[in-house]
Amino acid sequence: MGTVVFFVFAILAVASAWGVVTSKNIMHSALYLALSFSGVAVLYVLMNADYLAAVQLLIYTGGIAIMVVFAIMLTLRGEISDSNPENGVWGWGAIISVLMFLMIALVVLTNTDWRVLPTPWTSGGSASDISLLLLTKFMIPFEAVAILLTMALVGAVVLAKGVKVSK
């Protein structure tokens, strides 16, 4: 059962990612991106990371994908059916990506330390376990990332809207 679910959603995620990089219509690319994120969220559930799956759906599928769609609609010019073209060196990009994948796959498949089968999981993964870790061991990075998020959002507003110079 778990195997079937894994393969269905892994293929969904990878095929949608393929659609993101090959689709000629950039709006289709953005919607494939949301689908790929949702497939990955199901993989998180299979790995007992329930909280991360919820965060993935909320932030990636609900936030980032929708923000990308808005940016596309704000910057679209010309014919939408050819809005996402390849540049002149896409062949080199394809060769480098395939070589990179072959190298990673070779390392992953030949490393015997990583040939681990699933064992029963007893250590949680829910919001309460992660919050315990976030508010004790990782408190400083947690606060730092909160400041980073605030600054990035203020900076995004300033960049997109511009500031009036005060007298």
Place this chain on the structure above:
Amino acid sequence: MSLLNNFSNLSVGLTSYLLVGAMLFCLGLYGVFAKKNMIAILMSIELMLNAVNINFIAFNRFIWNQKVDIHYVLTGHVAALFIIIVAACEVAVGLALIISVYRNRKSTNVDEFNWLKW
């Protein structure tokens, strides 16, 4: 040959998750190299960050929990959470930059952005 042997006993262990992560990462890499539209490049970067998250959670699930202090057992989840937050920051600033550049140049094609060339 050992590689073919490994293929035959591939089950849904760590290896499968790492391969899914590698595929997503390389598709994102291809998109960064091959696309003209700035927003498409940003989407490819998001794919790559997502693939790294899969790796973090897979290693946390399959390797980290076996012989480690119970208080650190979800460290991979915390790392993935931080990556998600940084990705959200990055996409917010990136899209704001794209809109700002578009306002000046009326284009999102990276091949046309050569101000810094002399």
